Amino acid sequence: MKFGAVTLPDVSVPEWVRGRSSPKLLVGLGLGWLTLFFIAPVIVLFVESLNFGGGDLFANYRDALSGVYLETLGRTLYYALITTVVCLVLGYTIAYFIAFKAKRQFAMLALVLLPLWIAIIIRYFGVSLFFLPTGPVQQLFGTDFGVLFTTRGVVIGLVSALLPFAILPMYNSIQSIDDELIYASEVLGATPLYTLRTVIIPLSLSGVVAAALFVYILAAGSYLAPALLGGPADFMMANVIEQSFTYDLDLAATMSVVFTVTLLILIGLFNHYANISEVLSDL
Amino acid sequence: MLEVKNLTKYYDDLLAVDDVSFRIEEGEFATLLGPSGCGKSTTLHMIAGLVEATSGTVHLRGNDVSDTEPYNRNIGLVFQHSALFPHMTVKENLRYGLKMQEFDGDHDDQIAKYLEMVQMTDHADHKPGELSGGQQRRISFARALVYEPDILLLDEPLTGLDRVLREEMRNEIREIQQEVDVTTLSVTHDQSEALSMSDKVIVMNEGRKEQAGAPQELYEEPETQFVAEFLGQSTKFEGKVAANDPPMVRASNQEIQLASDIDTDRLDGDSLSLYVRPEKINISTAEKANGTSNTFVGTVSHVEYLGHRAELEVTLDDETTVTAFGNATEEYAVGDEIAVQFDPEGVTIV
Numbered sequence: 001m002k003f004g005a006v007t008l009p010d011v012s013v014p015e016w017v018r019g020r021s022s023p024k025l026l027v028g029l030g031l032g033w034l035t036l037f038f039i040a041p042v043i044v045l046f047v048e049s050l051n052f053g054g055g056d057l058f059a060n061y062r063d064a065l066s067g068v069y070l071e072t073l074g075r076t077l078y079y080a081l082i083t084t085v086v087c088l089v090l091g092y093t094i095a096y097f098i099a100f101k102a103k104r105q106f107a108m109l110a111l112v113l114l115p116l117w118i119a120i121i122i123r124y125f126g127v128s129l130f131f132l133p134t135g136p137v138q139q140l141f142g143t144d145f146g147v148l149f150t151t152r153g154v155v156i157g158l159v160s161a162l163l164p165f166a167i168l169p170m171y172n173s174i175q176s177i178d179d180e181l182i183y184a185s186e187v188l189g190a191t192p193l194y195t196l197r198t199v200i201i202p203l204s205l206s207g208v209v210a211a212a213l214f215v216y217i218l219a220a221g222s223y224l225a226p227a228l229l230g231g232p233a234d235f236m237m238a239n240v241i242e243q244s245f246t247y248d249l250d251l252a253a254t255m256s257v258v259f260t261v262t263l264l265i266l267i268g269l270f271n272h273y274a275n276i277s278e279v280l281s282d283l
Numbered sequence: 284m285l286e287v288k289n290l291t292k293y294y295d296d297l298l299a300v301d302d303v304s305f306r307i308e309e310g311e312f313a314t315l316l317g318p319s320g321c322g323k324s325t326t327l328h329m330i331a332g333l334v335e336a337t338s339g340t341v342h343l344r345g346n347d348v349s350d351t352e353p354y355n356r357n358i359g360l361v362f363q364h365s366a367l368f369p370h371m372t373v374k375e376n377l378r379y380g381l382k383m384q385e386f387d388g389d390h391d392d393q394i395a396k397y398l399e400m401v402q403m404t405d406h407a408d409h410k411p412g413e414l415s416g417g418q419q420r421r422i423s424f425a426r427a428l429v430y431e432p433d434i435l436l437l438d439e440p441l442t443g444l445d446r447v448l449r450e451e452m453r454n455e456i457r458e459i460q461q462e463v464d465v466t467t468l469s470v471t472h473d474q475s476e477a478l479s480m481s482d483k484v485i486v487m488n489e490g491r492k493e494q495a496g497a498p499q500e501l502y503e504e505p506e507t508q509f510v511a512e513f514l515g516q517s518t519k520f521e522g523k524v525a526a527n528d529p530p531m532v533r534a535s536n537q538e539i540q541l542a543s544d545i546d547t548d549r550l551d552g553d554s555l556s557l558y559v560r561p562e563k564i565n566i567s568t569a570e571k572a573n574g575t576s577n578t579f580v581g582t583v584s585h586v587e588y589l590g591h592r593a594e595l596e597v598t599l600d601d602e603t604t605v606t607a608f609g610n611a612t613e614e615y616a617v618g619d620e621i622a623v624q625f626d627p628e629g630v631t632i633v
Contacts, residue, residue, distance in 0.1 A: 180366035183333050186353045187360040188426070189383030198379075202370050 042260070048253035060254035069240065069255060073262065076236040079151070080220035083158040087215045088208060090159065091166030095207075096200070098167075099175040112167050120161055124228045127157045153229035154236075158219050165218060166211040173207030174200065206279040213267070213276065220263060284309045285330070285434055285466060290339035292325050299325045301490035302339075307468060307483065312460055314469045316477040317487035318513070323470045326487070327436055330468065332356050344433050357384065359427030359435040359465070363442055365419040367411035373398070373422050374407045377429045384430040397425040400459055417448050424456065428463060435460070437469035441476065453480055474514055478502070486510050504631065508556055511633050517558040518605045524550050529627075532557060536601035540576040540627040549632045556633045563629030564607040566595065569620040578624040581605060586615050597623055 051059040063069065098108045115123060129135045131148040138144050147153045177200060185195040201208075223238035235243075237259045245252040270276065285307040292300040300322040307313040315323040328334035330341050332353035340349045348356050359380075367376050374394055381390045398404045401421035411419055420440065427435055440456070441449045457480050460467050471477050477484050478498040485495040486509070494506045505511035512519070522534035530541040532555055539557060549555075569580050584604070585596035593609040605623050609615050 178364070178366065180362045180364060181368060183331075183353075184360070184362060184366040184368070185379075186333065187331055187356075187358055188380040189354045189357075189430075190379070191354055194383075199368060 045253045045256050048250060049257050051250070060250050061258070063251060064254040064258050069251075072235060072237055072240045073259065075234075076220055076259075077262070077266070079154060079158070079226075079234075079236060080216050080222075082155050083162065083219040084212050084216045086155065086159045087162055087166040088170075088212060091163055091211060092170055092208065094163075095167050095171035095174050096196075098171055105175075109171070112164050112171075115160075116164055121224055121228070123161055124157050124224055127153075127160055128228055131156075148229065149231040149234075151230065151234050154225050154234050157225040157229040158222055161225065162215045162218050165214040169210040169214065170204060170207040173204040173210075177203050205274075209274045209276070209279045213270070217263065217267075284342075284344055285468060286342040287326070287330065288340045288342070290326060290329055290341070291337050292322070292329060292334065293337045298490055300329070300336075303487070303490075303492045304339075305485050305492060305495050307466055309466055310464045311482045312457065312467045312469070312480060313483040313485060314471060314477040314481040315485050315487055316471060316474060317493075319472055321487045322490040323472075323487050324438060327438055327468065327470045330434075331358050331360050331436055354383070357430075357433050359430070359432035361420075361423050361427045361435070361437045361440045363439045365411070365416075365423040367419055367423055367426070369411055372408050372410055373403065373414075376411070376422060376426050380426060380430040384432075386430045393429055397429045400428075400462070401425045401455075416444060417452065420444065420452060421455075424459070428459070428465065431463075432465070435465045435467040437467065439471055440469065441471075441473075449476075456480065478514075486513065488513070505558070505633060508633050511556070511558045511631065515560060516606050517560050517631075518564070518603070518607075520557040520559070520603065521554060522557070523554060534601075534603070536599065537577075537579055537603070539630060541630055541632070542627045545632070558631045558633060559605075559625050559629055560631075561594070561606045561608050563625050564605065565624045566597075566607050566609055567622050567624070569622050571622065575624060576627060577630075578622055579605070580620060580622050583615055583617055583619045583621055586617060595621075597621055 049060055050057055056062070094112070098105055098112075102108045128148060130137050131145055131153060132138060133144040133148070147156060181199055181203070182195060185199045186192070190198065220236075221238055222236060223242065226234045226236045226239050237255065241252050241255050241259070244255065267276070287306070288304050290300055290303045291298075303322070303326055305313075315326060317323045325334055329336045329339075332348070332351060336349065340347055342348070343356065343358075367373075368379065371379070377394045377397065378390055380386075381393060386393065394407070395404070398407055401424055403418060403421050403425065406414060406418065406422075411422065414422065424440070437456075441452055444452065453476060469477075469480065478501075481498060483495060484498055484501055486493040486501065488509045494501060494510045496504075501510060502514055505514065511517060520532070520534040520537065520539060522532045522537075522539070525531045525533040525538065527547070527550065529543045530545050530547075530550060532539045532541060534557070541557075579599050581597040581599040583595055584598040586609075587594040593613075593615060595607050595609045595615055597605040597607060599605060607623055615621070
């Protein structure tokens with residue numbers, strides 16, 4: 001079995017499992033887990049979001065889709081979009097560099113993956129310390145970049161946290177392009193930049209699509225970045241839902257449903273333009 | 284016309300190509316032939332500009348292109364695995380080079396002309412993934428030629444194809460090459476490919492040029508032991524000159540007569556290597572062996588039946604193994620006593 005450039009070993013089923021397991025049992029375990037801890041809670045949320053206390057059944061939805069809550073939804077999608085664009089541009093550059101120019105590809109990939117070993121909150125504290133007006137870095141420059149507790153702070157934090165998820169799928173699809181194709185383009189008369197545009201990018205598009213999907217979903221659902229690095233006006237859906245959870249459970253449940261459905265619609269639209277299952281099977 | 288002068292390539296401390304020089308005339312089909320790792324592919328890539336030479340120069344139609352980027356060299360290159368762009372149709376693949384080279388004249392006409400030449404007109408709008416291996420080679424051949432490059436380079440263009448298709452493509456490539464009259468340099472490790480297609484063969488070994496010449500010249504008059512042993516089959520005798528008139532060499536147990544008109548300069552040196560091609564060796568039963576020169580008796584040690592003939596290995600009493608061809612209708616068995624004979628003119632001295 002192959003995953004990108006890595007060949008996975010063929011693992012045989014251990015003796016004690018043989019005859020005691022069946023495909024049905026294995027599927028049942030997975031589906032059971034999903035039903036119990038994922039699908040059931042979503043249903044509970046949905047029931048909770050409905051108004052059974054008389055009047056309009058969907059009264060909560062009118063609140064969740066208006067005023068500050070609608071603004072927050074828009075802001076969330078917008079921040080996720082900026083984060084995705086920045087991650088794709090930076091990530092593609094880095095992935096391209098590792099795939100074609102780096103002498104030690106594995107060392108470089110290890111550097112990309114290393115931050116994932118550190119708790120995300122610690123990494124955000126790192127970013128926070130970096131931009132803290134009284135922190136060592138700002139002191140060294142003798143100035144305050146004015147980034148902390150602003151939108152830029154949130155985006156910088158999100159990009160730094162999610163970049164590995166952008167680099168990996170794009171690296172995977174860039175490095176799987178046959179070198180001969182790039183040589184062929186050059187010999188046919190294309191400059192390196194034109195080769196990048198007409199050969200390398202089109203052939204690594206599946207990695208770009210996968211990266212965009214990962215980063216967008218992870219960024220939209222972010223709670224810690226706006227909480228630690230943004231100002232009060234930078235709150236995203238996760239923050240608002242968490243806040244309302246303590247005083248208005250119904251509203252929190254409604255916003256959760258709205259947010260989930262919005263993301264599903266977006267993914268559906270995305271799927272309409274880029275066939276996601278085809279892209280993911282390419283990886 | 285392509286002229287390569289003192290081309291040398293080091294990979295760190297490893298010498299891959301060692302001071303190689305040769306020249307190919309306009310319209311000629313030349314082949315770099317050698318075992319894998321002999322530096323032939325590296326040489327080709329240096330000519331294309333894909334690998335930077337450590338030293339030496341490449342002249343194309345009189346222009347020094349040694350420092351020219353590959354995309355400015357106006358070269359056509361057919362890759363080992365076709366290397367067609369999978370996201371473009373056949374037509375778009377061909378158009379790519381025309382557009383990049385800013386080809387004068389109608390691009391559509393040019394594409395149609397070359398697709399017809401490789402008999403792929405019906406597949407113009409297909410993606411490479413929909414074509415067979417042989418069809419992909421044809422397209423990659425058309426793509427390399429469509430913008431009329433100064434030189435066509437072929438990097439083991441027939442690897443991975445089955446034998447029948449390979450022989451068919453060989454003829455076709457040669458025909459097209461002559462039709463468009465393009466100077467061509469091919470790289471291969473397959474000697475029958477090299478000998479059958481080329482006007483000129485350049486044999487390489489361990490990074491060096493061993494010998495260059497017409498196929499017959501290389502086969503009949505090898506200048507080095509490597510060329511004698513690499514091209515075709517032969518029996519090797521090693522020995523010292525025992526007499527000069529008529530010239531005779533004494534190998535361990537055999538006295539071998541040489542042609543009397545031999546160039547006496549070749550007889551210099553302590554030890555001589557003599558080669559005899561199997562087709563120059565006559566075989567007969569041991570009893571029939573008469574007193575003619577260069578007749579030796581041995582035992583058949585190996586028989587390979589090839590349909591149109593049998594290939595025999597005969598071991599002489601000093602363990603020298605002679606390779607000879609036997610008549611397919613005769614029966615030879617391992618252990619038979621047999622006489623081998625060859626004329627003095629059939630001996631090549633290296």
